[in-house]
Amino acid sequence: MTTTISLNAETLARLDISSVQQCIEELQAKGKISQLDETIRFEIDYPKEPTDPRELSEIPEIRLWFIRLNVSYPWLPFILDWESGELARYTAMLVPHQFSFSDGIQYNPEALEIFVMEKIFVISEWMQREGTPRRQRLKLMTKSLGYEIDDAFFDLIEFKA
Numbered sequence: 068m069t070t071t072i073s074l075n076a077e078t079l080a081r082l083d084i085s086s087v088q089q090c091i092e093e094l095q096a097k098g099k100i101s102q103l104d105e106t107i108r109f110e111i112d113y114p115k116e117p118t119d120p121r122e123l124s125e126i127p128e129i130r131l132w133f134i135r136l137n138v139s140y141p142w143l144p145f146i147l148d149w150e151s152g153e154l155a156r157y158t159a160m161l162v163p164h165q166f167s168f169s170d171g172i173q174y175n176p177e178a179l180e181i182f183v184m185e186k187i188f189v190i191s192e193w194m195q196r197e198g199t200p201r202r203q204r205l206k207l208m209t210k211s212l213g214y215e216i217d218d219a220f221f222d223l224i225e226f227k228a
Contacts, residue, residue: 069106069148076113079132084139091140101199106148109156122166124159133160142193144186145204149211158182158212183214191224 072086090107094100111123123129136143137160147153155172162182163175190205202221209216 068104069108069151071108071110073110073112074132076128079111079113079128082132082135084132084136087136087140087143094146099197099199100146101142101194101197101201103146105146106153107143107146108148108151108153122159124156124164124172125166130160133157137161141186141189145190145193145208149208154208154211179212180214183209183212187216187220188224191221195225 070090072090074086077083078086087107091100094103094105097103097105111129113123113126113129115121115126144154144157147157158174158179159166159172162178165173167173187205187209190208191202194201194205202218205221206216
């Protein structure tokens, strides 16, 4: 099941992440989030002038909201609706990139690598705290961003109790 969280200009301007907090609390009430087969996507309603060529990820107010969200829930990419492109959009909010109509999003390669590695560390540790080793899903997430991560790397970073 996919939950859609609506964001508008006021929510973004106030850096109000309460709608996400509420959604996370509802998911936690169902059990360990990392074990659920539920996803999240965002519907962003932000007014732009008709001549404004910027993508949503190029608007500072929107990016700042996503930066705040990322600080509060650094493991959130794991439960985004990847199939709808939500992971790519979320990544674009946090990673420098360029956009072209012919090639789509072109992330800064070094910045994307740092982002992916940070997410691997954060999400792996989060899954271990949850007691949910879903390495394959994490590998699928990184693969969707263009990275093949070997099992030996996951063996190296898993915390031993």
